Amino acid sequence: MNKERKRALGNPNPRNPMQAFFFVRSLSHKSLKTAPFRERCTAIRRAAYASMARSSSPRRAWRRAVLSSLIPRRPRPSPARLPPPRDQHDDLRRLIPGGEAIGDLCKLLEETIDYVSCLRTQVQLMQEIADSVDD
Amino acid sequence: MECSAMTVLGLLRRQSVGNLAAGHRRSMVEVGSYPKLLDNCNGAFRWRIIDKLRIEWKFLSDMPMRSHFILLLSSLPPPLLSHLSSPFSAITGANKSLKRGENTATKGLLCPVLPLSLFSLFLPMEKKALFGNSDAINWQLQSSDAGELHNLSSGHLNLIWDRAIDQTAMFDSAISSHVSSPSSNPPAGSGGGGSDSVVIRELIGRLGTICNSDEISQTSSHYQSANNSCYSTPMNSPPKLNLSFVANPTHLPFPADPGFAERAARCSTFSCSVGTSHGAGQFMLPEAGKLETPASGNTKKRKATPKAKGKEASLSSSITTAANPPKMAGVEGSNGKRNKPLEEVEEKDSAEQQAAMKMEEEKGTKSAELSKDYIHVRARRGQATDSHSLAERVRREKISERMKLLQDLVPGCNKVTGKAVMLDEIINYVQSLQRQVEFLSMKLATVNPQLDFNMENFVNKNIEMQQNSGLLPPHSLYPLEAISSSFSFANMPERTPLMAINGLELENQVIPSLAHSNLSRNPLSLQSTCLDAFPNTSYQLEKLWDDDLQNVVQMGFSHNQELVFSTKAIVEGPAGTNHMKVEL
Numbered sequence: 001m002n003k004e005r006k007r008a009l010g011n012p013n014p015r016n017p018m019q020a021f022f023f024v025r026s027l028s029h030k031s032l033k034t035a036p037f038r039e040r041c042t043a044i045r046r047a048a049y050a051s052m053a054r055s056s057s058p059r060r061a062w063r064r065a066v067l068s069s070l071i072p073r074r075p076r077p078s079p080a081r082l083p084p085p086r087d088q089h090d091d092l093r094r095l096i097p098g099g100e101a102i103g104d105l106c107k108l109l110e111e112t113i114d115y116v117s118c119l120r121t122q123v124q125l126m127q128e129i130a131d132s133v134d135d
Numbered sequence: 136m137e138c139s140a141m142t143v144l145g146l147l148r149r150q151s152v153g154n155l156a157a158g159h160r161r162s163m164v165e166v167g168s169y170p171k172l173l174d175n176c177n178g179a180f181r182w183r184i185i186d187k188l189r190i191e192w193k194f195l196s197d198m199p200m201r202s203h204f205i206l207l208l209s210s211l212p213p214p215l216l217s218h219l220s221s222p223f224s225a226i227t228g229a230n231k232s233l234k235r236g237e238n239t240a241t242k243g244l245l246c247p248v249l250p251l252s253l254f255s256l257f258l259p260m261e262k263k264a265l266f267g268n269s270d271a272i273n274w275q276l277q278s279s280d281a282g283e284l285h286n287l288s289s290g291h292l293n294l295i296w297d298r299a300i301d302q303t304a305m306f307d308s309a310i311s312s313h314v315s316s317p318s319s320n321p322p323a324g325s326g327g328g329g330s331d332s333v334v335i336r337e338l339i340g341r342l343g344t345i346c347n348s349d350e351i352s353q354t355s356s357h358y359q360s361a362n363n364s365c366y367s368t369p370m371n372s373p374p375k376l377n378l379s380f381v382a383n384p385t386h387l388p389f390p391a392d393p394g395f396a397e398r399a400a401r402c403s404t405f406s407c408s409v410g411t412s413h414g415a416g417q418f419m420l421p422e423a424g425k426l427e428t429p430a431s432g433n434t435k436k437r438k439a440t441p442k443a444k445g446k447e448a449s450l451s452s453s454i455t456t457a458a459n460p461p462k463m464a465g466v467e468g469s470n471g472k473r474n475k476p477l478e479e480v481e482e483k484d485s486a487e488q489q490a491a492m493k494m495e496e497e498k499g500t501k502s503a504e505l506s507k508d509y510i511h512v513r514a515r516r517g518q519a520t521d522s523h524s525l526a527e528r529v530r531r532e533k534i535s536e537r538m539k540l541l542q543d544l545v546p547g548c549n550k551v552t553g554k555a556v557m558l559d560e561i562i563n564y565v566q567s568l569q570r571q572v573e574f575l576s577m578k579l580a581t582v583n584p585q586l587d588f589n590m591e592n593f594v595n596k597n598i599e600m601q602q603n604s605g606l607l608p609p610h611s612l613y614p615l616e617a618i619s620s621s622f623s624f625a626n627m628p629e630r631t632p633l634m635a636i637n638g639l640e641l642e643n644q645v646i647p648s649l650a651h652s653n654l655s656r657n658p659l660s661l662q663s664t665c666l667d668a669f670p671n672t673s674y675q676l677e678k679l680w681d682d683d684l685q686n687v688v689q690m691g692f693s694h695n696q697e698l699v700f701s702t703k704a705i706v707e708g709p710a711g712t713n714h715m716k717v718e719l
Contacts, residue, residue: 027579037580044576092558095565106530109537112561116544119568126575133582 019118020125022051027129046070048126052118061107062115065098 026032026047032040053066089108093099096115102108518524538557542548545564551557 040580041577044579045573048572048576088555089558091562092565095562095569106533106537109534109541112565113537113540113544116541116561116565116568119565119572120544123568123571123575126572126579130575130578130582133579 019051019055019121022054023047023122023125024129026051048122052122056114056118060111060114061098061102062096062111063098069097 027044029043029047032043035043049066050070053063053070056063089105092112093102093108096102096108096111099108099111102111518528538554541561542551542557545561548557548560548564551560
């Protein structure tokens, strides 16, 4: 790597360096290099979400949702719950991972804030990496 | 035995470290917790902790800090010390010289130490005798040991008293740490207790000198408030004292200027911890009753406290000759302040309520008052005041707060008014971000085989940004109990293989010999299989570990901000620790 490229790489969110760390580490995974293109795409996407989730607070609902969606687990017999009443915020609920289980708008917004900030950081990070490779 | 000594060390460290600057203190607290952890953990973890210590040493630039560190290291078990590599050779050497007392400089340190530590042992005995407590076998043993040692180092007694009078603060710390030791180490057999006490005494003595040297420059007043808060906890809840003593970091810095209240509090902590650890209720009760008075913050009781203090002053010889009522008032003031605003608010609330709802029944007002106590919302004139509408108002306020936060977060959302439109904007933004992630992952997948990443860049840039902005990331300081619980979790038999593998993996990143390898070359396959096998535990633990390491690194940088040049030199230097930082 030359110096310019090094300079181009930077953590977009210095407050949460673990996100970048997780992501780059999973990017440098050996199996990624040998996989075909399609699998690599999905693997990188999963890595992106996983790094987001892993670097976030463990209390976040979206973190749990993302991690559980990424990792196959034994399905547990859970008591059937009534879904929260349908309202105008359903679109948002569907977008935020784990949001459909959240009934309260207040909590939903909290999750949204966290999720959006994480996602934005992730996008910036990936953008930086892609730019540095392009140059 | 080791464990108790280490706990004492950890506590003492925190007390003496209280004199240092805030940033420094923090890191020292972290370091202070390591030896305790070292005791609980097995091979792979020990390595990690040692590495952390190694980093810390790099960042400890000024002398008092280093001396702290040396003392800390003296508590490490010898096999571990032998593991420590180059930067530590100096420390271990210093440690040895400290132990032998060969060095002239260290000799000067050592001499006043022993008697003081002895004295700190004597005092509990005296108190015990005065309060008529007879069932504390541990203390008896220790005091008898102290007597023997005292005979050996004869002629120190006068010195002891003089110095103790001068340096009561240090004294406090020594005593309290000593007192805390039985709580952390439930009294084992009588034979073991004796040897324990000797070791602990030595350690305390050594640390004591440093407390002493730091005290001179220390005139801060806010420690007193911290002290007060810390003392109020044991008084109010004696059974929880042991836990709070270990876990609560706020109470750890001890004041340099020992006021009146402190001395009383000192006695209280002593009595409480002894009472809890030995189950001596008689001993604890009168003292606790006496000492709850300063914490209560009532003016009437304030007057009553000097009497109790006078008693204690007479008990603990001529140390407490001058009573400081204003100081007491100042210390209590913090409590009083805490209480007063609440009362005022309540009064205001009730007054407003009466104005607003004269027509309502008394029951109604009472229920509203109750709800107000918890929610703290004020109803304006003409607004509904029943509990439901109050709660609803609170919820709406919260939602609008979140909306404002989101408004700042989502670009182009500032001009939009109206919640529905804003929600639409947010949804669009989230969707676009998700699409971007997909797109970028495709893009990265096309170039991925060529990728050769170096975490150096990220972290270097990271550090630069921090230094430029002067902002430090808000560390979530992991409480001791959390870490130790993770350790206990790790020590559970069925998890051990996983932990061992995990440890190896992290070790690979951390050990300097492998530091030159890039992340791309790191063996990660092991770890990923682990993650698949035990997703929860490994995630948690790894995150904990990573964050912990992270904290250490960033702290190092944070308290070296003045020495930017030196840190940069370290970063650019080829040392192994450099790569440790960098890889995190």
